[in-house]
Amino acid sequence: MRPSTMNAYNRLPHAPDCDCSVCWSRREMAKPARSQSTLCAQCRPAYAVPIRTLQMGRVAGIWKPLLSEWKVEPAFICEKHTRPDRPPKYWSVVLDTGRPEPYVPIHEPFELVG
Template identity: 55%
Template sequence: MSVSAKYLRLPHAPNCDCSVCWSRIATAKPAPYPSTPCDQCRPASCELVDGRWQVTPRFTCAKHEPNARPPKYWHVIHDSGKPTPYVPIREPFELEP
């Protein structure tokens, strides 16, 4: 048995704050937004009926449908107009004083 296999089987301390223990605690908590927010909404599903797959698409009611517009904190800081295309200069030049 390798050293890493022995290490992986060691129990963690009760107050351990490593990433493994944190992930275990975080995934045990319920999701802040469940997959089915209300009675009208339903997740997509797929089931085998008479040897054929029956797919039911998801349905989200108008109340829980995501907004088409970005959140309010998205805004333009400075609009300098149309972008200027980059045109490379093929011949050397000198700056005039």
């Protein structure tokens, strides 16, 4: 193909039900990411709210609470979003041939046979 014909070919519109890698990638990128960091309806962040004020004071002419009693609600993370104790094992030993032998360079001259 000539270069001008190739450019015209590359710019042809794809069919709506096209299964080429370009169209598949475009469809996959359009889907929302299902990340483990996005929390579900069961997970909730930690939060703290003041229950009552124990001591007030004037700060720059405005009365503000200086000491309060707080209610702290710890975070809850469901089992699906809880991180594992150890990182996943990405590789394993296929064949263990024993202790590695040290590399010993050859300092003697040698001749090629053949």
